[in-house]
Amino acid sequence: MQVIQPINYAPKAFRGLLRPLLLSDLNELWQLDLRCFLDGEAYERETFRYLLSNPNTIARQVRCVEYDEMSAFAIGVIEQDGVGHVTTVGVAPEYRRRGLARLMLHEIERSLTIRKISTARLEVRVNNIAAQRLYEQLGYVIVQRLGKYYANGDDGYLMVKSLDIED
Numbered sequence: 001m002q003v004i005q006p007i008n009y010a011p012k013a014f015r016g017l018l019r020p021l022l023l024s025d026l027n028e029l030w031q032l033d034l035r036c037f038l039d040g041e042a043y044e045r046e047t048f049r050y051l052l053s054n055p056n057t058i059a060r061q062v063r064c065v066e067y068d069e070m071s072a073f074a075i076g077v078i079e080q081d082g083v084g085h086v087t088t089v090g091v092a093p094e095y096r097r098r099g100l101a102r103l104m105l106h107e108i109e110r111s112l113t114i115r116k117i118s119t120a121r122l123e124v125r126v127n128n129i130a131a132q133r134l135y136e137q138l139g140y141v142i143v144q145r146l147g148k149y150y151a152n153g154d155d156g157y158l159m160v161k162s163l164d165i166e167d
């Protein structure tokens with residue numbers, strides 16, 4: 001059963017739906033990813049297919065109601081070490097700074113805690129200040145610098161957050 005939650009952003013007149021991201025969304029997801037991640041940073045289409053086919057994946061999207069289009073996406077995977085790994089987050093340029101990334105990450109973390117996952121981790125480029133601010137606001141802290149982590153040779157930061165598991 002799909003969870004559907006209406007989101008109202010009255011000041012900017014945006015109405016969105018927070019929904020699971022499914023394999024049937026693959027093409028639209030890939031197209032949005034190409035707009036979010038420039039200069040060869042985007043995932044391959046087959047990487048998304050793999051992620052969305054994995055039962056340990058928690059994936060969410062926000063859809064714009066007015067245009068019935070995907071505005072944002074986020075994907076987390078429960079890795080074999082029992083840590084929730086946020087693998088990617090993207091928001092279409094025209095829908096940024098409305099809290100959509102924060103909302104999706106909260107939802108992924110909530111799903112992780114339901115599964116008794118107590119730690120989340122992610123990687124971010126050292127020069128991606130917007131994403132770092134987002135993650136810091138959510139409570140992630142840098143624990144390690146990852147030399148040449150990205151394909152183009154960029155360094156990354158490993159960021160970690162402890163999640164509160166409710167009894």
Ligand SMILES: CC(C)(COP(=O)(O)OP(=O)(O)OC[C@H]1O[C@@H](n2cnc3c(N)ncnc32)[C@H](O)[C@@H]1OP(=O)(O)O)[C@@H](O)C(=O)NCCC(=O)NCCS
Binds near residue numbers: 036091102103123134
């Ligand atoms: C990073 C990204 C996902 C943020 O999405 P978003 O929906 O605009 O973020 P939110 O509106 O939820 O922002 C939450 C907080 O993050 C921080 N933040 C987000 N964008 C920021 C920016 N451009 N500059 C500084 N801080 C920023 C702010 O603290 C913001 O809170 P505020 O708006 O109350 O100040 C989006 O810019 C994006 O898709 N970028 C390209 C893809 C990418 O880099 N993904 C992350 C890869 S690790």
